[in-house]
Amino acid sequence: MNPANSVLLCDLYQLTMLQGYHDCAMEDTAVFEFFVRKLRPGRGFLMAAGLEQALEFLEQLRFAPEELEWLASTGRFSAAFLATLETLRFTGDVHAMPEGTVFFPNEPILRVTAPIAQAQLLETRLINLLNLQTLIASKAARSVLMAPDKLLVDFGLRRAHGAEAGLLAARASYLAGFTGTSTVLAGQQFGMPLFGTMAHSFIQAHDDESLAFEHFAHAQPDNVVLLIDTYDTEDAAHKVVTLAPRLAHAGIRIKGVRIDSGDLAEHARRVRTILDAGGLKDTIIFASGDLDEYALRDMLTAGAPVDGFGIGTRVDTSCDAPYLDCAYKLQEYAGKARRKRSEGKATWPGRKQVFRIHDAGGRMTGDVVTLESDTQPGEPLLIPVMRGGRRLPGPDLPAIRLHAANNLARLPEPLRQLQEPYAYRVEIAPALHELAAQVDRTTFPCHSD
Amino acid sequence: MNPANSVLLCDLYQLTMLQGYHDCAMEDTAVFEFFVRKLRPGRGFLMAAGLEQALEFLEQLRFAPEELEWLASTGRFSAAFLATLETLRFTGDVHAMPEGTVFFPNEPILRVTAPIAQAQLLETRLINLLNLQTLIASKAARSVLMAPDKLLVDFGLRRAHGAEAGLLAARASYLAGFTGTSTVLAGQQFGMPLFGTMAHSFIQAHDDESLAFEHFAHAQPDNVVLLIDTYDTEDAAHKVVTLAPRLAHAGIRIKGVRIDSGDLAEHARRVRTILDAGGLKDTIIFASGDLDEYALRDMLTAGAPVDGFGIGTRVDTSCDAPYLDCAYKLQEYAGKARRKRSEGKATWPGRKQVFRIHDAGGRMTGDVVTLESDTQPGEPLLIPVMRGGRRLPGPDLPAIRLHAANNLARLPEPLRQLQEPYAYRVEIAPALHELAAQVDRTTFPCHSD
Numbered sequence: 001m002n003p004a005n006s007v008l009l010c011d012l013y014q015l016t017m018l019q020g021y022h023d024c025a026m027e028d029t030a031v032f033e034f035f036v037r038k039l040r041p042g043r044g045f046l047m048a049a050g051l052e053q054a055l056e057f058l059e060q061l062r063f064a065p066e067e068l069e070w071l072a073s074t075g076r077f078s079a080a081f082l083a084t085l086e087t088l089r090f091t092g093d094v095h096a097m098p099e100g101t102v103f104f105p106n107e108p109i110l111r112v113t114a115p116i117a118q119a120q121l122l123e124t125r126l127i128n129l130l131n132l133q134t135l136i137a138s139k140a141a142r143s144v145l146m147a148p149d150k151l152l153v154d155f156g157l158r159r160a161h162g163a164e165a166g167l168l169a170a171r172a173s174y175l176a177g178f179t180g181t182s183t184v185l186a187g188q189q190f191g192m193p194l195f196g197t198m199a200h201s202f203i204q205a206h207d208d209e210s211l212a213f214e215h216f217a218h219a220q221p222d223n224v225v226l227l228i229d230t231y232d233t234e235d236a237a238h239k240v241v242t243l244a245p246r247l248a249h250a251g252i253r254i255k256g257v258r259i260d261s262g263d264l265a266e267h268a269r270r271v272r273t274i275l276d277a278g279g280l281k282d283t284i285i286f287a288s289g290d291l292d293e294y295a296l297r298d299m300l301t302a303g304a305p306v307d308g309f310g311i312g313t314r315v316d317t318s319c320d321a322p323y324l325d326c327a328y329k330l331q332e333y334a335g336k337a338r339r340k341r342s343e344g345k346a347t348w349p350g351r352k353q354v355f356r357i358h359d360a361g362g363r364m365t366g367d368v369v370t371l372e373s374d375t376q377p378g379e380p381l382l383i384p385v386m387r388g389g390r391r392l393p394g395p396d397l398p399a400i401r402l403h404a405a406n407n408l409a410r411l412p413e414p415l416r417q418l419q420e421p422y423a424y425r426v427e428i429a430p431a432l433h434e435l436a437a438q439v440d441r442t443t444f445p446c447h448s449d
Numbered sequence: 450m451n452p453a454n455s456v457l458l459c460d461l462y463q464l465t466m467l468q469g470y471h472d473c474a475m476e477d478t479a480v481f482e483f484f485v486r487k488l489r490p491g492r493g494f495l496m497a498a499g500l501e502q503a504l505e506f507l508e509q510l511r512f513a514p515e516e517l518e519w520l521a522s523t524g525r526f527s528a529a530f531l532a533t534l535e536t537l538r539f540t541g542d543v544h545a546m547p548e549g550t551v552f553f554p555n556e557p558i559l560r561v562t563a564p565i566a567q568a569q570l571l572e573t574r575l576i577n578l579l580n581l582q583t584l585i586a587s588k589a590a591r592s593v594l595m596a597p598d599k600l601l602v603d604f605g606l607r608r609a610h611g612a613e614a615g616l617l618a619a620r621a622s623y624l625a626g627f628t629g630t631s632t633v634l635a636g637q638q639f640g641m642p643l644f645g646t647m648a649h650s651f652i653q654a655h656d657d658e659s660l661a662f663e664h665f666a667h668a669q670p671d672n673v674v675l676l677i678d679t680y681d682t683e684d685a686a687h688k689v690v691t692l693a694p695r696l697a698h699a700g701i702r703i704k705g706v707r708i709d710s711g712d713l714a715e716h717a718r719r720v721r722t723i724l725d726a727g728g729l730k731d732t733i734i735f736a737s738g739d740l741d742e743y744a745l746r747d748m749l750t751a752g753a754p755v756d757g758f759g760i761g762t763r764v765d766t767s768c769d770a771p772y773l774d775c776a777y778k779l780q781e782y783a784g785k786a787r788r789k790r791s792e793g794k795a796t797w798p799g800r801k802q803v804f805r806i807h808d809a810g811g812r813m814t815g816d817v818v819t820l821e822s823d824t825q826p827g828e829p830l831l832i833p834v835m836r837g838g839r840r841l842p843g844p845d846l847p848a849i850r851l852h853a854a855n856n857l858a859r860l861p862e863p864l865r866q867l868q869e870p871y872a873y874r875v876e877i878a879p880a881l882h883e884l885a886a887q888v889d890r891t892t893f894p895c896h897s898d
Contacts, residue, residue, distance in 0.1 A: 002451040004612035008634040011606060012645025015633065020651060020668035030654065070637050076672070116654060123648070127607040128615060135610075157460060158576040159772045161584075162613030163453035166577060169610075184464065185457040188519050196461025198469075199572070201779035204787040205475060205565060219469035223525070229791045231892065262792035313772050322771040323608045323762050330650035338653040342678045343711035443680065 004164055007063050008070075010124045015077065018117050022081045028334035030116035031351050032123070033108035034130055035329075040321035044420035045411065047141050047404060048097045048109045049172045050133030054126055055391050058090040061122065090118050094386035097354070098395065100137075100175055100404030101381060102411060104426045107354045107369055109134075111382060116333060123328050131324050132165060136172035139318040141408060142293035143311055144177030145416055147300060151308030153195040154181035155288060156316025169316040175400045177408065182310070190397055195310075197225040197258045197286070204230060210239045217243075217252050225256040225286060228271070233259055237271045241278030256284040256308070264289065265304035272305040284308060292319070293418065339439045348432050349439045354381040364410050370429030453613055456512050457519075459573045464526065467566050471530045477783035479565035480800050481572070482557035483579055484778075489770035493869035494860065496590050496853060497546045497558045498621045499582030503575055504840050507539040510571060539567050543835035546803070547844065549586075549624055549853030550830060551860060553875045556803045556818055558583075560831060565782060572777050580773050581614060585621035588767040590857060591742035592760055593626030594865055596749060600757030602644045603630035604737060605765025618765040624849045626857065631759070639846055644759075646674040646707045646735070653679065659688045666692075666701050674705040674735060677720070682708055686720045690727030705733040705757070713738065714753035721754040733757060741768070742867065788888045797881050798888045803830040813859050819878030 003009065021027070036046060063071075063085045072082055092114025103109055110130065112119045143152055154173045157166035170186035180193030187194040198216050206212035209231060217224045224247070228236035237257065244254055257275070259267045264287045275283050287299070288310030299306060313319065329347045330338050337349035348369070355368045355378035368376045385392055395403065414422040452458065470476070485495060512520075512534045521531055541563020552558055559579065561568045592601055603622045609615035619635035629642030636643040647665050655661035658680060666673045673696070677685035686706065693703055706724070708716045713736040724732050736748070737759030748755060762768065778796045779787050786798035797818070804817045804827035817825045834841055844852065863871040 002453070003616055003634060003638070004451070004453070006634050008637055009606070009612055009615070010633055011604070011631040012633050012636075012643045013631065013647055016645050016669045016672065017647055017651045017665075020647075020665050021654075023668045024664045026654060030650075032650070067637075074636075074643075076669070120648070120650060123650075124607045125612075128609065128611065131608050132611050155460070157458070158573045159580050159775070160577065161610035161766070161771075162577065162581050162617060163458055163574075164611030164613050166458065167452055182460040182462065184459055184461055185452060185455050187461075187523075188457055188516070189452070194461045194523075196465050198462055198466055199569070200789045200791065201479075201481070201569060201572075202466045202469060204779045204789055205470075205479065205782040207785075215473045216466075216469045219472045220465045220525070223465065230789050232790075260791065261794050317610070317771040319771050322610075322766040322768050326608070330653045333654040336656075340649045340653055340679050341681075342649065342709065345710050 005060060006067065007061055007121070008067055010121065014121050014123060015071070017120055019077050019081050021117050021120070022084060027115055027117070029113060030119040030330055031332035032112045032119050032328050033331050033352060034110040034126065035108045035327060036105050037325040037327060037345070038105045040325065042420055043138065043321055044415045044418070044422045045102050045104060045138070045424065046134060046324070047137040047176055047407070048101045048103055048134055049099045049137035049175055050130040050168070051096050051099045051110070051385065052394070053133070053168065054110070054129045055094065055386055057125055057129060058094065058122060058386065059389065059391060061090045063088065088118065088121070089389060090114065090122065091389040092118055093384065093388065095382045096385045097381045098383065098403055099400045100407055102364070102407040103354070103381070104367060104424055106348065106426060106428065107367060108352050108382065111351065127326060127328050131326050133168050133172040135318045135322070135324055136169045136316065137176040137404070139292070139315050139321070140173035140176040140178055141404070142418060143296055143315065145408060145418065146293045146296040147309065150306070151286070152178045153308065153310050154178055154183065154316065155310040155312035157183045159313040160316040166316065171397070173315060175397060175404055177401065177405060178311070196223070198227050200227065200230045203227060209236060210243055213239065213243055214247070217247050217254065218250070221252045224252060224254045225258055226254065227258045227260065229259050229261045229267070233262065233267045234270050234274060237274040241274060241280060244278065244280055254280060254283050256286050258286040258288060258310070260289045264306070265299045265302050268304045268306045286310060288312070290314060297418070337435055337439050339436060339443070341440070348428065348436060350432065350435050352432070355379065356381055358410065362410055363412060364424070366425035366427065368427045368429050369432065371431045371435065374429060374431040376429065454509060455516065456510055456570070457516055459570065463570050463572060464520070466569055468526050468530050470566050470569070471533060476564055476566070478562060479568040479779055480781035481561045481568050481777050482780050482801060483559040483575065484557045484776060485554050486774040486776060486794070487554045489774065491869055492587065492770055493864045493867070493871045494551050494553060494587070494873065495583060495773070496586040496625055496856070497550045497552055497583055498548050498586035498624055499579040499617070500545050500548045500559070500834065501843070502582070502617065503559070503578045504543065504835055506574055506578060507543065507571060507835065508838065508840060510539045512537065537567065537570070538838060539563065539571065540838040541567055542833065542837070544831045545834045546830045547832065547852055548849045549856055551813070551856040552803070552830070553816060553873055555797065555875060555877065556816060557801050557831065560800065576775060576777050580775050582617050582621040584767045584771070584773055585618045585765065586625040586853070588741070588764050588770070589622035589625040589627055590853070591867060592745055592764065594857060594867065595742045595745040596758065599755070600735070601627040602757065602759050603627055603632065603765065604759040604761035606632045608762040609765040615765065620846070622764060624846060624853055626850065626854060627760070645672070647676050649676065649679045652676060658685060659692055662688065662692055663696070666696050666703065667699070670701045673701060673703045674707055675703065676707045676709065678708050678710045678716070682711065682716045683719050683723060686723040690723060690729060693727065693729055703729060703732050705735050707735040707737060707759070709738045713755070714748045714751050717753045717755045735759060737761070739763060746867070786884055786888050788885060788892070790889070797877065797885060799881065799884050801881070804828065805830055807859065811859055812861060813873070814861070815874035815876065817876045817878050818881065820880045820884065823878060823880040825878065
């Protein structure tokens with residue numbers, strides 16, 4: 001069994017709470033919302049991602065017989081309760097912002113409406129899936145903004161946190177605007193464009209660098225991108241120039257060279273000069289190694305002649321902000337709005353909607369977070385995506401990618417330029433303030449005993 | 450199929466290089482080593498982890514028929530080459546430091562000796578697995594050093610980077626010395642102790658906080674840990690005191706309370722006073738929320754009466770250093786030592802061993818990295834773990850955990866106290882310097898054309 005699909009990929013407290021709901025016959029409808037509490041330093045906006053995998057998870061949610069047997073063996077749960085898990089399926093509704101939508105703190109990007117046991121059970125894995133891809137898409141979008149016309153390729157699988165992180169980071173960076181990935185499985189599973197060059201080991205295994213280049217070119221004649229920094233970058237660039245006519249004779253074109261160490265901008269300038277002087281004006285320069293939006297900005301501002309970037313670790317781990325301060329919180333139960341008031345972590349109660357205002361030029365000017373029932377001007381961002389446990393038709397990956405590009409194009413200019421902190425206006429509507437006050441009045445005066 | 454087991458979880462360049470090796474009939478034995486180049490700021494040592502999963506990966510490495518069909522459909526590879534992949538298995542040898550071993554930069558923790566195609570193919574996933582668990586074990590070990598006598602429970606699944614990251618972070622933090630995890634699947638798969646309390650939603654779904662406590666206690670009578678910060682922490686502590694005699698009457702003991710927000714140390718002091726005054730001296734206090742080794746040190750130094758900690762996001766993402774600067778590099782091919790000289794990324798050639806010296810008290814005093822053939826005083830850290838593609842008998846998780854504890858106990862005192870940077874002595878032996886110079890002499894004079 002694929003552990004990623006196991007319903008046991010939850011916290012123990014979900015199961016102990018479910019035992020509790022069962023024992024006191026609490027079966028009413030709960031409304032939970034997923035949102036981010038605040039932005040991490042150096043970030044001005046987020047991009048929603050991971051909905052596709054979250055909905056897949058809800059559709060296939062069930063306890064396998066061997067999982068129920070194992071739960072029984074722990075002695076923690078009653079037989080009557082475990083019997084109810086046999087037939088448990090997700091039968092609820094989900095509203096969400098489409099993947100690729102730009103959003104901000106305190107804006108729910110997903111709402112679950114379902115019997116409380118179901119809605120509670122899925123908490124951890126739902127957060128896990130939305131946190132991961134939203135994290136990566138939000139980071140990757142920044143590189144896209146800094147280098148909109150360049151080839152941006154995800155190289156991050158090796159240092160992503162495990163298999164699923166690598167696979168879904170490829171998807172998330174692609175939907176945010178990357179050109180493709182080097183992760184083969186992402187090509188197979190998501191139909192994403194694949195890119196790859198060669199490793200230093202291929203060069204090292206040969207006694208002669210030029211011979212390694214030539215062997216590789218013949219083995220991959222349609223995809224000749226040669227790694228030139230194994231020993232001496234400029235020396236290797238000269239070897240590429242020398243080799244080119246012999247390959248051309250065999251009908252093979254050297255598509256590009258890759259530089260992976262040293263001062264990438266400076267090497268790129270020197271290599272460009274060598275390639276141009278050698279008649280290889282169409283051979284592109286591809287750079288990799290510790291790249292993210294800041295390195296891209298610096299290199300491109302300095303006019304480095306780089307055509308493409310292999311972007312790995314720093315984006316696939318979102319290294320400067322490796323998690324979202326996100327939560328999945330109960331906002332309504334049995335028709336009554338609910339609210340926690342924990343210090344620094346108070347929530348806004350009720351079923352919410354986010355409305356977005358654009359100016360005449362199509363740029364975003366501000367959002368309003370309010371109750372679903374309190375219609376406001378602007379575009380509502382949360383839409384129905386699942387009804388009665390069944391997914392509604394949604395966009396495919398190319399459509400999501402287009403939606404993301406449209407969202408990035410509509411960002412206020414300071415956010416497009418990564419001028420952060422920038423305070424995008426997110427208003428909490430009076431209707432929400434009023435409901436919160438009302439919940440507090442009914443929760444607090446009477447229950448301290 | 451479980452994507453985590455797919456051989457396509459690799460970079461495209463592994464497959465294009467394999468096509469190259471195939472076309473020029475390069476089939477000799479290669480030696481690759483995995484090591485970390487340097488420590489990230491604020492870290493003084495690392496703890497090896499992930500070997501178990503890495504060896505599982507090698508044992509089951511194969512191309513499924515549908516994967517080969519898909520590769521053929523891409524048009525990138527020759528039919529003759531793809532035919533060789535049908536029967537490809539890992540048949541090599543692996544040497545490694547046992548999991549739980551403390552190590553330092555430039556020390557290989559794993560060495561693969563195999564035909565070059567096999568050794569090359571596994572590069573990305575091997576790095577991915579060793580990076581993840583080593584990262585988490587190294588971070589978690591620091592909390593263990595700061596709070597050796599406390600209950601330390603992994604709470605990180607929700608913000609770990611995907612399913613595998615959450616599951617393996619539970620394992621890695623446990624082997625480093627955590628007491629257990631809240632991730633149910635880790636309990637099932639690794640036999641780890643499980644811990645769990647309740648979420649705010651359980652409280653919020655009730656109209657009355659005391660009633661929520663009582664319901665939960667009856668549903669989990671052997672595991673009553675009550676979350677008391679949903680509305681007002683001290684007020685809830687009084688409710689717990691009031692409730693205790695009624696529960697005691699039903700034979701139920703309140704094992705603990707959990708505080709998840711605000712100034713945890715200050716709330717713990719106030720709650721301790723309330724519980725003690727109410728006769729609940731044995732009820733423990735459990736704290737959670739944004740914890741890691743620094744928070745633990747600060748709280749315990751300040752004398753906060755906290756008995757256990759739920760440690761999640763910051764450890765499971767290794768948030769202050771979310772990746773290792775690690776590499777898997779070719780050190781020998783066809784009997785000849787190899788070396789890359791890329792700026793800032795040069796490697797030491799040859800098959801290596803690490804020897805560790807301890808003082809009379811058993812504390813580590815220094816390591817020597819040298820060639821395997823160059824025996825030095827001290828304990829050799831790399832041992833055979835796989836021969837001819839088959840695993841040799843290795844330690845189980847409790848034994849690994851004991852080995853890790855022994856390693857932590859042997860750390861020099863400044864590293865035990867997290868006084869970093871602290872320069873632990875790692876010597877590169879003369880034999881390695883000599884071999885590197887010799888490789889440079891043979892690689893460079895002759896091949897610039």
